[in-house]
Amino acid sequence: MRPFLRIFMLASIFALILIVPAQASTDIEKKWGQKTNVAMDKSWTIIYNTPLQSTTENKQSIYVTDQSGSTIPTKVVIHGKKIMVSPSKGKYTPGTTYTLHINEGVSSTTGVRSPDSFALPFTTKASEEASSYFDESFLSQLEDGVLKGMEAGIGASKEEVIDAENGTFTSRKSNDTTVLAFEEKYEEDYSYTLTGDIVTGASLSITEKPLHIEDLIRVMGNDGLENQLDIPGHYTLAYPLNSERRLVAFLETTERSSPVTHLFIMKEAFEK
Incomplete structure (x- = not known):
């Protein structure tokens, strides 16, 4: 075909x-x-x-x-x-x-x-105005378990991540998982969490422009759980993506009005 x-x-x-x-x-x-x-x-x-x-x-x-x-x-x-x-x-x-x-x-x-x-x-466009990070491209890649701006996503193997990123990384053990961190790649810091040799989580630091919780709600809807995760020092917004994945946004402070600074996607059962 x-x-x-x-x-x-x-x-x-x-x-x-x-x-x-x-x-x-x-x-x-x-x-x-x-x-x-x-x-x-x-x-x-x-x-x-x-x-x-x-x-x-x-x-x-x-x-x-x-x-x-x-x-x-x-x-x-x-x-x-x-x-x-x-x-x-x-x-x-x-x-x-x-x-x-x-x-x-x-x-x-x-x-x-x-x-x-x-x-x-x-x-x-003739102006300098740029669209939000949280757009249709963000949603499209999220469906595949990939955070926009990253090279691999949930389910990828360690070998596939290293090959796709093609950059310098640090590796550290954390309990039963391994974290591969690619610092300052594409002006953003991000990492992959692997269980065995398979990606079960990814994190991305948003530094290019200020984004707020309303920007994420605009594309994801109102089904998220606001500030229900016990993360000291941060306001959070979590979305179930399916029965095995969830997206979590960390804000800079405990104030809802503070900017979004980190995104996490993880393979984990999530019930509202």
Whole structure:
């Protein structure tokens, strides 16, 4: 089966679906229509109908170029059927046109390769205003057990984490778990908690911009448990994601009005 993909316009919850035909030419780059007024910290999500290999070759097949055709630094995360592409330096330049490229040859875990290349031109907003960290991209990655901005998530193996992060880390034992910490990666501190060799938790420090509890409630809803966890010095908000996972937000102080500073996702039974 030929893989098909769709680009989610996460800021406006708009999806564009492409089906790759068996007779498609492999030397012509097909284009979606130009997208405008795109947020400077836009994260694109590309969804295939089959799991993909999280390899360097696949990641190098997906990139963004500027108006001069030069490739700009981006972060590409492959998790299952999804590929997430975001600017590695935090945001794009305002009022600038870029192109997201998806080259032919992106391979699935069964070895099937996409035969076509695709391109999505987009122009960023003219102002410096950037969208919140808590957006549709955040929700999309959360469904897969991944915190936005991290390379791996719940269920990944230690080997997959080290390969995906491709950076310096420290390892420490804590009771029956191991913590892999990647300090100051992408201007954020974050770590993975492993039980055995499998990720059962991940934590992310939010430092780029002030976010508040209302920002999280806006995308997650009102079903969270506010300040019901016994965490000295911090106000908390916890959400059950399913029967085995939960998301916990720590605020800077015990005051509800203080900014969110840390997020945790963990594999743990959670009952309201």
